[in-house]
Amino acid sequence: EAQVTQNPRYLITVTGKKLTVTCSQNMNHEYMSWYRQDPGLGLRQIYYSMNVEVTDKGDVPEGYKVSRKEKRNFPLILESPSPNQTSLYFCASSLFVPGQHNEQFFGPGTRLTVL
Amino acid sequence: SQQGEEDPQALSIQEGENATMNCSYKTSINNLQWYRQNSGRGLVHLILIRSNEREKHSGRLRVTLDTSKKSSSLLITASRAADTASYFCATDSSNTGKLIFGQGTTLQVKP
Numbered sequence: 001e002a003q004v005t006q007n008p009r010y011l012i013t014v015t016g017k018k019l020t021v022t023c024s025q026n027m028n029h030e031y032m033s034w035y036r037q038d039p040g041l042g043l044r045q046i047y048y049s050m051n052v053e054v055t056d057k058g059d060v061p062e063g064y065k066v067s068r069k070e071k072r073n074f075p076l077i078l079e080s081p082s083p084n085q086t087s088l089y090f091c092a093s094s095l096f097v098p099g100q101h102n103e104q105f106f107g108p109g110t111r112l113t114v115l
Numbered sequence: 116s117q118q119g120e121e122d123p124q125a126l127s128i129q130e131g132e133n134a135t136m137n138c139s140y141k142t143s144i145n146n147l148q149w150y151r152q153n154s155g156r157g158l159v160h161l162i163l164i165r166s167n168e169r170e171k172h173s174g175r176l177r178v179t180l181d182t183s184k185k186s187s188s189l190l191i192t193a194s195r196a197a198d199t200a201s202y203f204c205a206t207d208s209s210n211t212g213k214l215i216f217g218q219g220t221t222l223q224v225k226p
Contacts (some may be wrong), residue, residue, distance in 0.1 A: 004157075025145050031212040033212075033213075034184060035216075040218075041217045042203075042217065042219060043158075043203070043214075043216040044213075045213060048211070048212065049215065050211065050212060056211070056215070065168075089156055090158070092158075094212060094214070096212045100150055100216065102145075102146065102148075102207045103148065103160045103163055103214050104148075104158075104160065104214060105160070106150075106157035106158040106159070108156060108157045109155065109157050111155070
């Protein structure tokens with residue numbers, strides 16, 4: 001089954017404790033992206049990657065890191081989480097065709113609480 | 116940066132009625148997409164309309180696009196309780212694959 005998986009689905013942590021949220025897709029998609037979703041603010045892009053070893057900042061990259069060493073994986077790293085990073089996080093992937101079709105497939109989400 | 120603004124923010128209708136949601140955006144686009152999100156879950160792609168298209172259908176969904184007004188609408192006909200969800204428009208305006216999402220319309224369909 002074609003899908004995007006994220007782990008963990010739920011995480012409660014404390015300020016400053018480094019964490020990684022994994023994202024994996026099995027559709028051989030070049031493009032992968034991380035979003036956070038907050039009430040009243042909608043979905044905001046954190047980082048994206050157009051291919052292996054190519055990553056770039058989205059609209060809200062502060063406090064986050066990513067890596068793209070393999071095509072299928074795109075982990076989100078919070079080196080020193082803070083309470084304002086409490087949010088619902090989504091990973092997405094797509095078969096990128098510049099200026100054309102860009103339907104994104106979303107993972108199930110990771111609900112993160114930073115105390 | 117928020118490209119899309121959706122209207123209404125919330126909509127409550129009876130089963131069998133039609134639901135219309137609107138999306139406005141600011142810059143020129145390659146395409147506009149509609150997604151659905153059930154509470155707390157991942158978004159699911161519904162339909163994509165390219166900038167040179169004016170109308171598109173998929174089952175009970177009808178999407179229109181007016182590039183002169185920079186607006187789109189999503190019509191769900193003969194709604195069902197299972198259509199209860201949030202609906203988001205997203206615009207693709209760049210060559211980087213980036214989508215910019217609207218704030219969403221929360222639809223409640225009462226049985």
